[in-house]
């Protein structure tokens with residue numbers, strides 16, 4: 001995308017001063033975020049950073065009590081249906097029904113999202129193909145591996161042809177091969193459709209490899225934002241200025257640097273991934 005196009009096309013998502021509290025807990029605290037149309041944007045942070053709460057406000061599942069959220073120019077507080085029509089959402093919780101086949105699961109989403117009867121079978125077949133589930137489409141979802149379930153959930157979210165796809169920890173609990181496969185499918189669909197992707201993850205290595213830009217979130221706020229390369233170079237520059245000979249910081253080092261000791265106090269760590277949330281076991 002050229003600079004001129006970027007300045008004229010509306011942002012896919014803008015959050016200004018977004019706040020959400022649960023009692024005394026400021027889950028989202030003055031969140032400022034702008035996601036460009038067509039990019040893969042990573043919202044990164046440890047457990048409890050506020051990522052899921054922010055996503056729920058953006059998807060209109062939670063209200064926007066303070067601040068503003070716009071999706072392709074539509075206000076999430078005032079134009080909820082318009083925003084929902086633009087979004088695909090894969091939540092952390094299981095969204096596939098174990099007792100239905102892959103195809104039936106995707107058909108269900110197609111009906112919920114008003115894909116016309118005439119278009120439905122074709123659209124369902126195309127998204128199943130896009131996530132490589134054609135040959136398994138008529139098997140019950142409870143026979144799928146964890147990676148296949150995640151790809152099925154991706155197909156469910158894609159069947160309404162969203163312009164903004166929101167993925168809440170799409171690869172949590174998957175083995176490295178399944179994680180790579182999920183990302184390859186996300187990228188292939190993104191390239192084919194030009195859709196925007198907002199993804200949350202604890203996995204810094206994935207964010208570094210697959211996201212165009214990332215925001216590092218901690219305690220409800222964004223602490224750093226940029227391309228993974230920019231964020232790493234900026235920290236390397238500072239470490240060099242402090243006398244380190246050949247600093248090669250990772251994205252996780254960047255996060256530790258911006259979040260400071262608060263990360264350990266909170267008990268959150270990027271490696272502290274809850275293995276109990278294994279996708280495969282959620283289906284059985």
Ligand SMILES: Nc1ncnc2c1ncn2[C@@H]1O[C@H](COP(=O)(O)OP(=O)(O)OP(=O)(O)O)[C@@H](O)[C@H]1O
Pocket residue numbers: 022025026027028045046047048049050051052053054
């Ligand atoms: N339904 C709820 N009731 C009370 N507090 C909540 C609720 N949901 C989230 N919180 C609190 O809000 C804060 C942000 O939680 P949130 O789930 O948004 O973080 P997260 O970054 O998505 O974490 P994770 O990576 O663990 O999913 C946390 O302190 C959490 O305990």
